């Protein structure tokens with residue numbers, strides 16, 4: 001039996017990379033257990049912050065929760081009858097200190113449930129004999145009787161001023177959502193107040209995440225200590241770090257990645273390189289399986305294009321996310337996603353909603369009657385106005401031509417993927433009592449149209465689209481300044 005002490009934990013913790021979940025040995029003896037006195041136990045054994053995640057296929061879910069003491073056991077009891085939670089599964093416990101001066105020990109418990117029957121409702125509670133949660137329920141993922149799967153999609157939701165949360169909580173509990181896709185920026189910030197803001201955030205989302213999978217993407221607000229709170233608090237499928245991973249739901253292959261590696265380089269460029277190589281392999285595999293799973297949808301926090309008035313990366317002519325690192329264009333994502341035929345790209349970070357016309361290399365496909373039917377380029381959606389203490393962002397007065405629909409009101413997206421050919425996206429405006437700010441379809445006339453974009457797509461894009469050069473004059477108020485600049489930068493456009 002191992003004697004698990006504070007000292008050997010700290011040695012393990014600080015001399016390994018803080019990039020994956022650090023599990024405690026199963027046969028450990030917690031400090032409270034080492035006393036030869038049965039009256040001594042964990043002081044804080046009550047589970048809290050319960051959240052579900054999709055396990056990578058509909059028969060598998062993970063359940064994660066937190067305690068402030070080591071409870072030794074991490075157990076989920078579940079069943080189809082609320083009065084008879086007949087199954088019991090034991091999981092593992094990881095612990096983390098976030099690196100702050102008065103860091104608090106947080107014990108993160110994870111249990112994987114497997115062998116679930118799609119469409120079946122399960123009741124469950126989590127904990128140990130040192131404390132049990134209330135009973136929650138979830139329905140193992142199955143296509144809806146009236147078609148497809150429904151996702152809440154949003155980013156930038158904070159503890160304070162989380163304006164969309166009540167709407168999402170209600171929809172989740174009433175069975176109107178199958179999953180949440182949170183596209184970065186949580187809590188504002190998880191590390192603040194010695195991590196208590198993170199704890200409060202997970203308590204606030206429990207009325208959602210206790211009932212449906214809550215799927216995460218990392219954002220800039222999670223940067224503290226190499227994303228330690230984000231890495232340690234979530235349990236995403238096919239990953240031990242949650243920073244980049246992929247999974248399939250029905251006809252969709254979801255690809256989640258970190259845009260933050262491009263900006264927080266103090267922890268090394270290797271994170272960017274590892275992720276880029278992983279993206280290539282994952283997209284290759286996804287394309288070889290497109291006859292089974294046709295849609296490819298990406299999620300990254302910071303967008304490539306936008307029309308916000310804030311000087312963010314997406315407002316730049318050569319956005320780093322779009323064209324890669326300065327000068328070298330290393331790890332550029334727009335070209336990669338185009339070559340592998342990504343259908344839809346979900347973003348946040350801008351505290352607003354914006355739908356783009358199909359676009360590639362600043363060429364906007366807006367010259368046909370049905371631009372979203374078999375578009376020759378990916379469709380970008382930015383939905384980062386769920387609500388946080390930083391309020392909403394302001395748009396430039398005259399939007400550039402890639403901007404199709406935009407709103408600066410608080411709200412969140414609801415995406416429904418009906419089948420292999422039809423995807424619907426709505427933006428719900430919570431500032432105006434649920435008014436629909438946008439409602440549009442992306443349509444593939446045949447499942448075969450899900451494929452890497454080819455030369456003929458580029459030809460359509462050039463024939464019916466509009467290329468936007470660096471100093472394109474899209475409104476007369478910009479033109480004088482534009483003409484002067486153009487003389488000096490006529491050849492500065494980068495061909496991709």
Ligand SMILES: [Fe+2]
Nearest residue numbers: 185219220349
């Ligand atoms: Fe952000």
